[in-house]
Amino acid sequence: MNDALSNEPAPLSYELAVRLRAVVGTLVRSARTVDQLASVPAAVLGLLDTRGPMTTADLAATRGVRHQTMAATVRELTEAGFLASRPDPGDARRKVLTLTKAGKKALGADRRQRVGVLADALEETLDEEDRRALVHALDLIDRISSSIQGGHSFSGEREFNTGAW
Numbered sequence: 001m002n003d004a005l006s007n008e009p010a011p012l013s014y015e016l017a018v019r020l021r022a023v024v025g026t027l028v029r030s031a032r033t034v035d036q037l038a039s040v041p042a043a044v045l046g047l048l049d050t051r052g053p054m055t056t057a058d059l060a061a062t063r064g065v066r067h068q069t070m071a072a073t074v075r076e077l078t079e080a081g082f083l084a085s086r087p088d089p090g091d092a093r094r095k096v097l098t099l100t101k102a103g104k105k106a107l108g109a110d111r112r113q114r115v116g117v118l119a120d121a122l123e124e125t126l127d128e129e130d131r132r133a134l135v136h137a138l139d140l141i142d143r144i145s146s147s148i149q150g151g152h153s154f155s156g157e158r159e160f161n162t163g164a165w
Contacts, residue, residue, distance in 0.1 A: 020141075034113040037106060041077055044070075045099060045107045048083070053096045055088065082106055 011019075035042060044059055054062070060070035074097060077083040082103030088094035099107070126134065 020144075024141075031114040031117050034117050035110045036113075037110050040073055041082075042107065042110060044073055044077060045082060045103050048097060048099050049104065049107055053098045055094050055096055057094075059097070077103070 032039065037045065043063065047059060047062060048054060051062075056070050056074050057067055059074070060067045063070065074083060078085065080102075082100055083097050084100050085095040085097050088096045122131065122134075
């Protein structure tokens, strides 16, 4: 790491949060430029992959969209052969959605493409010392994520401009 940086005062948490959000957002959007799946269908497939079978209502609630909006996405994914539905064992009126082999394959292909783009960019731009520094930064980002997932929430003591989010 650069020793000159260690002599400078640490930035304010709010300033760091603004920059972190912007940089991570740009990184994610940049890596997604190679995706074959659009972002909303990919997010639905990703939810089913990580959380397991869900209903359309469950997906809509998780994504924070109307049921009708999610139903249209589910219909498209089903017609593409990426989703299958079966009756809910607890309530036969409901349908439980699962990924098909084709859905898993499409999702996996997009993920591998993104990782490949990131790996190429790392190889082109970072030397060994930079990669070690990135490992440390990733550990810190993981701690921040764990804090947020652990229920830490905004205390209301700071004034945030959500328009910049």
